[in-house]
Amino acid sequence: MSASSESGMLANDFAEKLAEADMAERQRLLAERVGELDTDLASRLKAIYDAYESSDPPRALAAADALLAVSGVVSDPLVFAIADWTGGLAALDRGEMDVALRMLTSAEARYLALGQPHDAARTLVGKLIVLAITGQYVEAITTGTRARDVFLVHDDLLSVGKIEQNLGNIAARLEQHAESERWFRAARERYLVLDDDQALAQIENNLATALKWQHRLREASDLYEQALTRAEHAGLEVTQAEIECNLGILGLFQGRYDAGLDFIERALRRYAALSMDTRMMLTELELADAWLELNLAPEAVELYERVVPALETVGMNSELARALLNLGRGLLALGQLDAARMRLDAARDVYETEGNAAGVALVDLYAAELALAEGDSELAATLAGQAIPALAASGALRRTFQARWLYADAHRRIGVDDTGPLMRVLLVDAEANVVPEIVHACYTSLGLLAAALNDDVAAEALFERAIVVIEDLRAPLPSEEFRAAFSANKLVPYGELVRLYLGRDTPAATVAALRAVERARARALLDLVGGALDVRAASDDPRDAELLRQIEELREDLNWLYSQINRPPDDSGSRGAVGLASFHEATRGREQRIGELTRRVSQRSSSERITLIEPIEVDRLCRALGDDTALVEYVALDGELFAFVVTGSGVQVVRQLAREDEVDAAIASFRFQIGSLLHGSARLHGHMDQLVGRTLHHLQHLYDLVLRPLDSLIGDRRLIVVPQRALHYLPFHALHDGTAYVIERREVSYAPSAAILERTLRTPARSIERALLLGVSDERAPRVRDEVIALGALFPDGTTLLDGAATRDALRERVGKADLLHLACHGQFRPDNPLFSALRLADGWLTVRDVYELDLQAELVTLSACETGMSHVAPGDELLGIARGFLSPGTPSLVVSLWTVDDAATLALMTTFYEQLRAGHRPAAALRAAQVLLLRTQPHPYYWSAFSLIGRP
Secondary structure, eight states: OOHHHHHHHHHHHHHHHHHHSOHHHHHHHHHHTGGGOSHHHHHHHHHHHHHHTTTOHHHHHHHHHHHHHHHTTOOOHHHHHHHHHHHHHHHHHHTOHHHHHHHHHHHHHHHHHTTOHHHHHHHHHHHHHHHHHTTOHHHHHHHHHHHHHHHHHTTOHHHHHHHHHHHHHHHHHTTOHHHHHHHHHHHHHHHHHHTOHHHHHHHHHHHHHHHHHTTOHHHHHHHHHHHHHHHHHHTOHHHHHHHHHHHHHHHHHTTOHHHHHHHHHHHHHHHHHTTOHHHHHHHHHHHHHHHHHTTOHHHHHHHHHHHHHHHHHHTOHHHHHHHHHHHHHHHHHTTOHHHHHHHHHHHHHHHHHHTOHHHHHHHHHHHHHHHHHTTOHHHHHHHHHHHHHHHHHHTOHHHHHHHHHHHHHHHHHHTOTTHHHHHHHHHHHHHHTTOHHHHHHHHHHHHHHHHHTTOHHHHHHHHHHHHHHHHHHHTTOOSHHHHHHHGGGOOHHHHHHHHHHHHHOSHHHHHHHHHHHHHHSSHHHHHHHTTSOOOOOOOSOHHHHHHHHHHHHHHHHHHHHHHHHHSOOOSSOTTOHHHHHHHHHHHHHHHHHHHHHHHHHHTSOOSSOOOOOOOOOHHHHHHHHOSSEEEEEEEEETTEEEEEEEETTEEEEEEEEEEHHHHHHHHHHHHHHHHTTTTOSGGGGGGHHHHHHHHHHHHHHHHHHHTGGGHHHHTTSEEEEEOOGGGGGSOGGGOBOSSSBHHHHSOEEEOSOHHHHHHHHHSOOOOOOOEEEEEOOBTTBTTHHHHHHHHHTTOTTOEEEEGGGOOHHHHHHHGGGOSEEEEESOEEOOTTSGGGOEEEETTEEEEHHHHHTSOOOOSEEEEESTTTTOEEEETTTEEEEHHHHHHTTTOSEEEEESSOOOHHHHHHHHHHHHHHHHTTOOHHHHHHHHHHHHHHHOOSHHHHSSEEEEEOO
């Protein structure tokens, strides 16, 4: 080995040691080997940075830091130049744009002073990127053109390609996608000549993105896959993450939401492993866009609001404008119109400052949606119309289609004659280019047009086609949260089909109307009950382990916070208003984080396409009900409440029961009367007759509104109610016909949907022998202990866990073997965050998400706690609350409460209920017997009617 080779190897080893050393070790090495601190060492550290920037960013950044340390010890102009160049690139990697621009400008000046114009031009590649990111496009293009001229003189094809690649990126940031494609193709040709796999992986990723925005999705997909293969072979971890994120966006474009979410999650995890916070932030922006696309607006808004300040800090103006734009869209979806307008205006300001005409057009597009939300169709048409040319010029096909649809639909609302041709042309284009979200929107709008012209046959066919597209898009969604949210803004064709069928007034049409209702009702819950989805967070994938660990830690934090919020006040003053507010703020933050992490675990793509459970077979439902049971399913359309009555004889519909707002007001008045007893009834004992009379007045009024018109169809049958919206908060069994309560005349039970009921009716009933009874008593519920002990005596083969023994772990360990699960404890419904509604056990709170993790096999679950039947009723009558957790595994029968229950009355009711069960009565009959007996001694409905049975009667 020659002396020079050995010297080079030693220099390489020294450079590696400096890069790997911590600060103290690095300073020691520099002091010991000061004679070796020269331009050769600086160049080797720069080479380490270049070699690992795309594969091992922490190692690359360590080399850049070591180089800066070297430049602080020696006085060599060339070392200063190399250090500034490398330090500027490292600052760019860290998102420190001001630092990057300052150092790269200094590096160029140093190289020019040394008479090295070629190296000076090479520093401009990084400077060009910084200028583009910070929105200084004119200076960026000037800088890039100047550098390109120098590289062409020096025949430096790699650097020419890098400049062309970044000029393409600028065009992309300005939404000029055809122009960006031209630059990317030019750069790719140069990289092909050089056979540079690293550069080719990066440019093919860029080029695929330009094609994606022009909706050339097959070309984009092939190019992404090719780029990903190159990046994998070259070990380019950063480039792999970039491509995975872009494949995620492509999946969303194609309506392949499962694959899209999976790829975005892969990118997030890869960036996390590489400690690339800025890249993670930008990928979170993509994740927020995905959630917004799937109607998870509150969750998307949380992410946008977290990302926007960070983007402002680093000066990434194009990304900031996009985040503000989509934050405005999210707020619009939440009905916060003024806040939405403010964010859209802020986005417009950034786009106008950048000279981004397509960005301004995007603001016009979503301002048109805002105008529609405010009922101004003419303004919406104007804004959408002026957005179309700029979006079309940018090559953004999907967004152009969106603007065209909005323009046409605004015209439909106004009543302009050319709406039909506009919409049909757009439909052809959207189908040809496979843009499913525009396809279903066009079918829906054309269906509305046909219905307005009384062409019912055409309208029916169009709405059916819209629903097929919606169902195809929803089928692969990997979690219940995504499925429940997805259809929220896509319910119009279902409702319009109901309207059409009801207008035909035939038995077959009535059945068809019920099927249409069921196709939209509680579908995500049906998929859970039917086994099409698994909501358990457990995963065998090692990549999920860290997220699951974080979720568990956050849950433990929450349990402590819940205990602090819910403990009784004391005299120490430690829980003042300020302290309590801080507990609530900490709780909200952790709940949001658990929700986000749980979604990230659940959004990983399944290897198999998940099917949707068919909503209902009406004939089978009729047979299951038989001659002795009637199902009443309530529906609201255009503010009118009506009901389907299903018996063994068939289906009938009763129209115009009442106005929905009138029923809502009556329910509110009834619940006000119940509320008067919630905080202790002893002081009101002397006024009980008067209180009963007031409550009866509202219950009789509600009977007249929602049940009396159905009396002749129900006859003397048992009653199963499928409520809608506010009716979920009404105990139908407590309605009064002027002579008696409904429960005195018949059994009453409830179901989230007819399809869910029909599945439970098909499930063979098992005997209830092995009971698991848990009870946690305290000063607010002292009789819980008596309740559980009394019930335990009825089940010799059961297990009773009281107070300190009634823990979450004990429940998890034993619940899988129980035929009956009885939980007697405090409960709380969280209308602000329904999936964190919870039951209080001895060692903490059991939330809905915790319930999902239970191996629940019970025939009957009784939640003898407060508000366990309260739910947030999301669009499509998706019930979000404690009951959802226990219904999800297909529990046949579930007993829940609608308000805070009386301790002593609950003891009496539950004792009779279980005595009746042990005597062989069905759950609905047993609960009826218990309620009728209790109302004889406690006549106010507050005491006896809180509990209701959901599922198989």
